[in-house]
Amino acid sequence: MLTSLLPGFRHFRTPFAVGVLCAFQVWMLFGDWIPTRNEAQGFIKRLYALGELAGRPAVAAVVAFALYLLGDLVKLSATQVARTLNNLKPGMRTALLGRDSYRDLHLYAESLRGRAGEAFDLMAAMSAVMRELPEVRMRLIAEHLEVYLEHDRLDSEADFRVNLAAYSITLWVTVAVLCSPWFLFGLAASALLYLNGFRALREANGVLMQSLISGIVESRVYAEGGHHPHSHP
Numbered sequence: 001m002l003t004s005l006l007p008g009f010r011h012f013r014t015p016f017a018v019g020v021l022c023a024f025q026v027w028m029l030f031g032d033w034i035p036t037r038n039e040a041q042g043f044i045k046r047l048y049a050l051g052e053l054a055g056r057p058a059v060a061a062v063v064a065f066a067l068y069l070l071g072d073l074v075k076l077s078a079t080q081v082a083r084t085l086n087n088l089k090p091g092m093r094t095a096l097l098g099r100d101s102y103r104d105l106h107l108y109a110e111s112l113r114g115r116a117g118e119a120f121d122l123m124a125a126m127s128a129v130m131r132e133l134p135e136v137r138m139r140l141i142a143e144h145l146e147v148y149l150e151h152d153r154l155d156s157e158a159d160f161r162v163n164l165a166a167y168s169i170t171l172w173v174t175v176a177v178l179c180s181p182w183f184l185f186g187l188a189a190s191a192l193l194y195l196n197g198f199r200a201l202r203e204a205n206g207v208l209m210q211s212l213i214s215g216i217v218e219s220r221v222y223a224e225g226g227h228h229p230h231s232h233p
Contacts, residue, residue: 010156012068014163019071021167025174076166078158078201096130098202101209105129108213132220133208139217140208147211154204161197165190 027034035044051059082096097105109125140148172186211217 010153010160014156014160015071015075016064016068017071017160018075018163018167019067019069021164021171022070022074023067025167025171028174028178075159076163078155078162078197081162081166082198082201096201096205097209098199098206101202101206104209104213108209108219129212129219133205135220136208136211136217140211144211144216147207147216151204151207154200154207158197158201158204161193161200165193165197168193 035041054062079096086096105126106122109122109129112125113122137148137151140151168190169187172183172190175186176183212219
């Protein structure tokens with residue numbers, strides 16, 4: 001039961017945390033504009049009355065859902081952030097894989113050489129295998145759930161930390177403007193969250209690479225004899 005609940009909680013955690021951070025910053029900037037219960041008129045006054053009628057537990061549930069919905073609309077994908085950064089600096093080694101996993105990818109793609117013939121392109125083969133990782137993830141869900149859960153845990157940690165890093169940057173700047181410049185030192189914490197997030201992302205993709213290398217999941221690119229690596233993405 002706990003195993004089935006944890007993935008759902010992890011997927012709820014990131015958008016909810018992002019929603020809280022965004023709402024808190026909006027409240028700091030525009031909180032003075034929100035009328036109190038005694039000052040409220042019209043629709044705002046009716047909302048206060050509805051809150052009293054429903055009770056605090058119901059109000060808390062509605063607020064939590066609203067924060068989750070807000071966070072889900074603006075949350076970032078650690079994978080997409082990493083790919084965007086790679087496009088900005090194409091000369092850098094991809095942040096999607098760690099050093100060992102990148103070496104494994106190189107060796108795995110190299111093993112396609114004999115199947116692809118003289119037209120073999122190593123970089124295209126590596127790109128083809130990387131594009132296949134989302135499909136590998138789906139196969140693990142159906143065939144090797146325990147391996148998928150480990151990948152999902154790391155991938156969720158990556159999204160959580162990268163989003164906290166991104167939205168805490170604006171938080172520190174907002175607090176520094178409203179209160180004290182000393183809060184800008186919090187940017188160091190955001191930087192650490194950012195680095196830890198991409199480390200978790202590399203570990204998550206490392207699980208997928210090991211699934212291919214160990215034969216837990218068969219690569220479609222390899223099964224088709226290296227036909228896909230012939231062309232660049």
